[in-house]
Amino acid sequence: MKTLPHWLVLSLLLxxxxxxxxxxxxxxxxxxxxxxxxxxxxxxxxxxxxxGDGGPLKIALRLPAQTPGFARLNEHFVSRDFGLTxxxxxxxxxxxxxxxxxxxxxxxxxxxxxYPTGLAAALPPRPDYPPLPALDEPFxxxxxxxxxxxxxHSADIASFSAELLRRLNTGSTDEDFQLFLSDPIYRADRVxxxxxxLAGARIPTLKVNGxxxxxxxxxxxxxxxxxVHNEQRWLFFDPLSGQLxxxxxxxxxxxxxxxxxxxxxxxxxxxxxxxxxxxxxxxQLAIENTGxxxxxxxxxxxxxxxxxxxxxxxxxxxxxxxxxxxxLLRNVVGVRSFGTFMPVLIxxxxxxxxxxxxxxxxxxxxxxxxxxxxxxxxxxxLLVPRLAAVLTIVVLxxxxxSVVTYQLNLEVGLSVxxxxxxxxxxxxxxxxxxxxxxxxxxxxxxATGSLxxxxxxxxxxxxxxxxxxxxxxPELLLIVLGAIxxxxxxxxxxxxxxxxxxxxxxxx
Amino acid sequence: MSFFHRYRRLKDAxxxxxxxxxxxxxxxxxxxxxxxxxxxxxxxxxRLDAFGIPTPRLLARIRTQHEAARLGxxxxxxxxxxxxxAHGSGxxxxxxxxARRNRRWVTAGGRLLDIxxxxxxxxxxxxxxxxxGGQPDEAMIETLIHLHPCYQGFNLTGxxxxxxxxxxxxxxxxxxxxxxxxxxxxxNLHQGAVGCGIDLASGQTISAVMHNQPVEEHPDTGTxxxxxxxxxxxxxxxxxxxxxxxxxxxxxxxxIVIDREHGPQILxxxxxxxxxxxxxxxxxxxxxxxxxxxxxxDGAGAGAETRVARTLALAACGWDPAAAGAIADRxxxxxxxxxxxxxxxx
Numbered sequence: 001m002k003t004l005p006h007w008l009v010l011s012l013l014l015x016x017x018x019x020x021x022x023x024x025x026x027x028x029x030x031x032x033x034x035x036x037x038x039x040x041x042x043x044x045x046x047x048x049x050x051x052g053d054g055g056p057l058k059i060a061l062r063l064p065a066q067t068p069g070f071a072r073l074n075e076h077f078v079s080r081d082f083g084l085t086x087x088x089x090x091x092x093x094x095x096x097x098x099x100x101x102x103x104x105x106x107x108x109x110x111x112x113x114x115y116p117t118g119l120a121a122a123l124p125p126r127p128d129y130p131p132l133p134a135l136d137e138p139f140x141x142x143x144x145x146x147x148x149x150x151x152x153h154s155a156d157i158a159s160f161s162a163e164l165l166r167r168l169n170t171g172s173t174d175e176d177f178q179l180f181l182s183d184p185i186y187r188a189d190r191v192x193x194x195x196x197x198l199a200g201a202r203i204p205t206l207k208v209n210g211x212x213x214x215x216x217x218x219x220x221x222x223x224x225x226x227x228v229h230n231e232q233r234w235l236f237f238d239p240l241s242g243q244l245x246x247x248x249x250x251x252x253x254x255x256x257x258x259x260x261x262x263x264x265x266x267x268x269x270x271x272x273x274x275x276x277x278x279x280x281x282x283x284q285l286a287i288e289n290t291g292x293x294x295x296x297x298x299x300x301x302x303x304x305x306x307x308x309x310x311x312x313x314x315x316x317x318x319x320x321x322x323x324x325x326x327x328l329l330r331n332v333v334g335v336r337s338f339g340t341f342m343p344v345l346i347x348x349x350x351x352x353x354x355x356x357x358x359x360x361x362x363x364x365x366x367x368x369x370x371x372x373x374x375x376x377x378x379x380x381x382l383l384v385p386r387l388a389a390v391l392t393i394v395v396l397x398x399x400x401x402s403v404v405t406y407q408l409n410l411e412v413g414l415s416v417x418x419x420x421x422x423x424x425x426x427x428x429x430x431x432x433x434x435x436x437x438x439x440x441x442x443x444x445x446x447a448t449g450s451l452x453x454x455x456x457x458x459x460x461x462x463x464x465x466x467x468x469x470x471x472x473x474p475e476l477l478l479i480v481l482g483a484i485x486x487x488x489x490x491x492x493x494x495x496x497x498x499x500x501x502x503x504x505x506x507x508x
Numbered sequence: 509m510s511f512f513h514r515y516r517r518l519k520d521a522x523x524x525x526x527x528x529x530x531x532x533x534x535x536x537x538x539x540x541x542x543x544x545x546x547x548x549x550x551x552x553x554x555r556l557d558a559f560g561i562p563t564p565r566l567l568a569r570i571r572t573q574h575e576a577a578r579l580g581x582x583x584x585x586x587x588x589x590x591x592x593x594a595h596g597s598g599x600x601x602x603x604x605x606x607a608r609r610n611r612r613w614v615t616a617g618g619r620l621l622d623i624x625x626x627x628x629x630x631x632x633x634x635x636x637x638x639x640x641g642g643q644p645d646e647a648m649i650e651t652l653i654h655l656h657p658c659y660q661g662f663n664l665t666g667x668x669x670x671x672x673x674x675x676x677x678x679x680x681x682x683x684x685x686x687x688x689x690x691x692x693x694x695x696n697l698h699q700g701a702v703g704c705g706i707d708l709a710s711g712q713t714i715s716a717v718m719h720n721q722p723v724e725e726h727p728d729t730g731t732x733x734x735x736x737x738x739x740x741x742x743x744x745x746x747x748x749x750x751x752x753x754x755x756x757x758x759x760x761x762x763x764i765v766i767d768r769e770h771g772p773q774i775l776x777x778x779x780x781x782x783x784x785x786x787x788x789x790x791x792x793x794x795x796x797x798x799x800x801x802x803x804x805x806d807g808a809g810a811g812a813e814t815r816v817a818r819t820l821a822l823a824a825c826g827w828d829p830a831a832a833g834a835i836a837d838r839x840x841x842x843x844x845x846x847x848x849x850x851x852x853x854x
Contacts, residue, residue: 075541380628383635437600438698447778458558498514501525503722503787505517 007489011482018478023240025473029290029297030117032282040211041073041115041280044251048110048261049270052102059267061110062254063093067210069112070251073280073288074079078109078254087248091124092254102266114213114251115285124255126229127206138184140295142176143200149176150201157203159231164197165226165242191239192257204229206255213249213275222253222260230496283472295378302474308469314350315469317477318426322347322457324480327487329453334496337450338430347457348449352415352484355458361416362424365397366447369428377432391425491500511699523786523796530757530780533797537676537758538779543581545755546777549594550648552755559754561747562773564765566692569594579638579716582649590653591629593638594646599696601638603629604666606652609849616666616693645702653775654768658739662686663729666693670706670772675779677752677812678803678819679745679776680796682706683788684713684738687832689728697784701725705789706731708823711741717787742816744772747814749819751777810841 004012025031048061063086064072082097085198097108111367131487135143150167154160167177168190182187195205208225225246226237236246260271291298298304302313322344329335337343348454350358372393376386399414405413427450435443460466469476493501524533546552553563567589568582575582577689583589587608593601604616612620621629630636630647634659634826639645653667662668666687672680677719681702687693690700704713716723716733725732738744748762751774761781766772786793799822804810810818817839825831 304747334526382631383637439700442698489531491525491531493515493518493523493525494527495511497517497525498511500524500720501518501787502514502716504523504790504792505514 001436004059005489007485010484013256014482014485016479018380018480021475022436022473025475027296029286030282031286031472033469035283035464037281037282038139039115039282039285041113041278041285042070042249042251043111043113043276044211044213045276046138046270046456047107047113047270047272047274048298049105049107049272050261050263050266050268051105052099055265056098056100057102057263058096058098059103059108059163059261059268060267061095061097061108061261061265061271062209062258063095063110065092065252065254066116066123067114067250067252068121068123069116069248070121071289072118073113073115073285075110075112079107081110082108087164088402090122092265105269115289116279117289123234126231127203129202129213130195132202133196133199138179143177143197145176146197147200148175157228158235161163161198161203161226161228161235161237161324162242163243165194165237165239166467168194168197169240169242173443175377191226194226194239196257198228201503205233206234207257209256209260210250210252211256211273211275212247212460213251213277214247216276218274220275222273223250225250225409290369312472314467315351317346317474318467319348320463320477320480320484321466321470322374324484325457326453327484329456330376330488331487333452334494335449336446337453338424338427338434338446339450342423342427343450343453344457345423347461349419350454350458351462352418353412355455358453359455361401361413362419362451364401365394365416365419365424366428366431368397369393369424370432373428373432374480378497387425387429394421394425394428472495518792521640522798524783524797528617528794529560529783532676533759534780538760539616539756542756543779546757546760546779547595548596549592549596549776550646552777555754556751556774559750561750561754562770564650564653564767564773564775565650566650568649570630570634570649573631574635576627576634576647579627579630583623583626586649588652590650591633592648592650592733592751594635595636595639595643596633596645597638599694599699601633602694603818604652604693612742612780613835615668623749633674634777640710653765653773656739656766656768658737659682659765661736662731663724665689665728666691666695667765668843669695669775670738670761670766671703671781671785672744672764672783674748674752675797675800676758676763676803677749677810678800678815680800680819681707681747681785681791681793682708683785684736686726687717687728697782702733704736705791706738706741709820711738711744713738714738715788715790717784718782720787739766740772745819746812747772749815753812795813797834799827799829802829802836804836814839814841821848 009036026033026235041227044064046061048059050059059287063075065434077095082099085098087096095110119461146164150160150164154163167174168181180193180197186196189208195207198205206227206229208227209222210225211220212223224239226239226428235244237244259268261268287298287301287303290301302310305313323341326337326341326343330337330340346358346362353361369390376389381389398419398421401416402413427447431443431447434446498505544551545555546578550566550569553566555600556563567586570576570579570582581609584812586605589605596602602649605613605621606616607614609620612622613626614620621699633645633647636643636645647834655664655667659668664687668686670682672679683705685695685697686702686704687695688702689702692699693703697717701717702716703717706712707714711751713734713736717728744764747764751760751762752758755777757777759781761778763778764772765775783793800819803818803822818835821835821839822828822832825835
């Protein structure tokens with residue numbers, strides 16, 4: 001096999017590096033492809049009310065645990081004059097507020113914002129197998145009967161649990177179930193009852209306390225779920241319907257039978273959850289997300305710069321895109337222009353003036369400057385003074401244009417100040433020399449070519465998608481660099497040459 | 509004809525494009541360090557003199573504004589001459605003086621110039637107006653070339669020149685550039701001069717081009733452009749091939765003029781010769797370059813004379829690359845011939 005040339009290898013490597021980073025940032029870190037992309041975020045506010053006995057008080061509030069598919073964006077505690085510590089272990093987080101003397105009713109708040117993510121979350125490990133519940137008769141016999149009957153109608157832990165919940169919930173006329181359901185102690189807590197019955201088969205279970213985020217509400221009731229471990233993973237059952245699986249917008253709060261808040265030296269009167277959804281910029285979420293997963297990656301990003309530097313880089317990063325357009329137009333299409341990168345600078349000025357006004361002003365300044373330059377020619381000035389004179393004329397023309405258009409209430413004339421005046425002076429000088437040496441036709445062709453390139457570069461650089469992509473994914477410029485290197489070895493015909501050499505294509 | 513189709517046709521015809529010329533020939537065969545030898549016309553002239561290649565005589569060189577101020581004494585009793593920038597490109601900045609009237613001179617275009625006019629012109633040259641990138645330049649004053657009588661049939665308003673493309677020391681393609689009224693007496697295709705392809709073997713013009721379009725007659729006089737026999741053709745081929753020994757560029761264009769008295773002279777060398785010569789010849793350059801690639805290098809001892817002979821033999825075979833090996837064996841270098849590869853200089 002023929003080995004690839006060096007330039008092609010380099011170009012492909014650059015493109016692969018740029019493309020790889022791009023795909024990683026988009027797929028894994030969730031950076032958006034288009035500007036203004038929105039994601040839904042959920043804010044859960046926990047309000048805990050309690051009464052103090054007048055002495056020292058310590059209250060522990062369970063904070064939302066990790067939920068698969070959600071990540072915490074930020075959290076906020078309203079502690080008033082309580083001391084706050086957050087106790088954290090692998091699967092639970094607890095906020096502990098404490099104060100020396102508390103009397104009367106107190107209210108504390110905790111706010112947290114979650115957003116959807118593709119990341120997995122660590123769930124608690126399988127607990128020990130529960131012991132057989134020690135029940136009085138007739139409950140002990142009823143439990144044995146239930147386990148025997150359900151086992152006959154099931155194949156494994158999952159189907160056993162589902163069948164048991166189904167029978168429990170359909171309010172079957174089965175007398176063993178009726179025995180439990182008619183007892184006020186067992187009837188109260190359906191999850192606890194299900195766990196007791198499953199313990200009869202020594203199946204490990206856990207109570208899940210959580211919220212359904214779906215509906216926005218000021219008072220979202222807790223929605224407990226039953227978690228059953230089938231030796232491989234946790235299965236989640238709706239204790240009321242017996243349905244397997246969690247709703248997509250279900251948020252875990254904590255695991256276990258304990259209440260939401262534990263207190264010493266007082267009494268909890270109310271724990272209340274409010275849910276609010278909001279639209280957040282996907283970009284902002286991705287930045288936060290990156291900051292959590294890879295702090296260094298987020299820090300070494302243009303998006304971490306101060307805003308004014310960011311807007312500067314937004315322009316600078318577009319220059320290579322413009323340069324690429326020039327390479328394409330000059331080496332592949334074969335458009336002629338004055339100066340290699342003059343069109344990019346003109347295109348940058350067009351960003352402020354907008355396209356039509358920019359082209360008109362450019363034509364006016366170069367045209368008028370050219371006329372005055374022809375007059376200067378008769379004075380036989382030396383090169384540098386003549387260039388300086390043309391530069392002065394350009395500045396005066398720009399000032400005059402601004403003043404006149406402003407008086408005519410055309411604000412756009414003010415932006416003419418952003419034209420690169422030295423470049424304009426050089427264009428006038430080079431155009432006048434080309435005018436004399438190669439004739440007006442060639443000079444006008446070159447001038448039109450320059451403007452056409454500038455307009456095309458402007459349209460590309462002004463494209464919202466392009467601007468968004470280079471700022472969020474600057475690594476795309478590696479692909480641009482690779483393409484420029486590859487085009488640097490393009491030795492085929494330019495499109496304009498197909499026309500130029502047309503007489504030679506007729507068969508020789 | 510679709511673009512793609514035309515692309516194929518041009519490729520098949522071996523037409524050389526700008527990108528290919530720049531990337532595969534100029535960058536590969538023209539070493540940077542040899543560029544000053546052609547970009548500085550004074551250096552080039554000295555170099556060619558040393559290799560026995562005739563050039564127009566240098567009458568004076570003006571290096572500083574101070575010297576330009578004393579132009580009157582420099583011009584002295586001169587009646588006819590050409591003023592050129594030493595670093596000019598594409599024939600820009602050349603002023604031709606054809607006669608003198610007391611204290612004033614007449615240009616080729618018929619205008620009258622006095623000493624201050626010429627001094628201003630020279631000052632512009634010195635300040636770099638015509639040089640690449642605008643660096644300070646030198647002005648040179650050369651003897652005037654007189655039109656050779658052989659061209660009289662064309663009724664020209666200026667001096668025609670012969671452009672020969674030399675690749676690795678072998679002349680590969682040639683054309684004669686005839687000034688027109690539109691080109692203002694200049695032999696520059698950009699400015700509207702006519703280019704006629706020359707059959708390398710016979711030295712006869714074959715076909716012509718103006719503004720990239722094929723033409724049959726001279727636009728000013730209606731003279732037929734084909735079938736004209738260039739005088740001293742074999743000597744011109746030798747001169748062009750010999751230039752390679754002098755300046756070491758692997759891909760260049762040699763511009764040759766014929767003076768009434770002094771015969772063929774190298775006017776200038778060009779490290780980036782244009783591609784319109786292909787249209788003038790109705791032939792692709794790339795095909796010929798690939799055939800030349802099969803011939804051994806001048807490093808193998810073949811002098812300019814041998815290289816010309818080989819080129820002509822190859823041209824007679826229709827530039828068939830397969831014939832190159834046999835030609836190289838058949839036409840062996842003369843024992844007495846001097847081959848000085850350009851790489852020896854620098």
